[in-house]
Amino acid sequence: MKKQIIAMGGGGFSMEPDNLLLDEYILSLTGRERPKVCFIPTASGDSKDYTERFYASFTTLNCEPNHLSLFHHHPGTSNFESYLLAQDVIYVGGGNTRNMLVLWKEWGIDSILRKAWEQGIILAGLSAGSICWFESGVTDSVIPKQLHHMDCLGFLAGSNCPHYDGEADRRPTYHAQLREGLISPGLAADDGVGLHYIGTDLHQIISSRPQAHAYRLSLVDGEVVEETLPPLYLGHSK
Secondary structure, three states: OOOEEEEEOOOHHHHOOOOOHHHHHHHHOOOOOOOEEEEEOHHHOOOHHHHHHHHHHHOOOOOEEEEOOOOOOOOOOOOHHHHHOOOOEEEEOOOOHHHHHHHHHHHOHHHHHHHHHHOOOEEEEEOHHHHOOEEEEEEEEEEOOEEEEEEOOOOEEEEEEOOOOOOOOHHHHHHHHHHOOOOOOEEEEOOOEEEEEEOOEEEEEEEOOOOOOEEEEEEEOOEEEEEEEOOEEOOOOO
16 A cells, blocks of 8 residues: 655645535545545644534535544544544644644554554645644744744655745745754645655645645755746646
């Protein structure tokens, strides 16, 4: 079974409920007629509204949606490991990355997710659900309304910055952190862009928006070099 991660800068049902191209792409990777998809909304404090929006979108797709809550346990999910390892896709929502990772470690979810990944269960997510898979990321979860770097799970090498075109401070902050040596080189993604990894290699970049891009950032002689990476647009070009 090949290991796969789809890290989205933004988009999916969270931001584009009328444009589920990224979510449909994720489901297509399973090769199953009705894949089991588990939403983990830890970063939002298991927001009821967020979870309901997940169901509202995914019940329109050909899958079996469910969710895992750490705040409001529900029947059938008391054994987190057996529950998560029975899924085809584990989909992590946005919110506070720092709080999410602390809770995951306390409950052992981080170790279970690594086991799921190694067993070929597809890991996906946006924003906090994108940053978390990398060694580090640019987040506003450390100090509210301020962008900082933070260490993450490290399944994938390098750093990650979501919402690259959606929040004005993202690009300059990421550049500054790279120049100051606070964060390692990595990839940024606009809203609507997904980074599809097979194993630990970037396999394909996909997009639900025709003008959105991904970016590879590196440091050369103390200066940040930003390379634009055009994605495969999943819709129909006009």
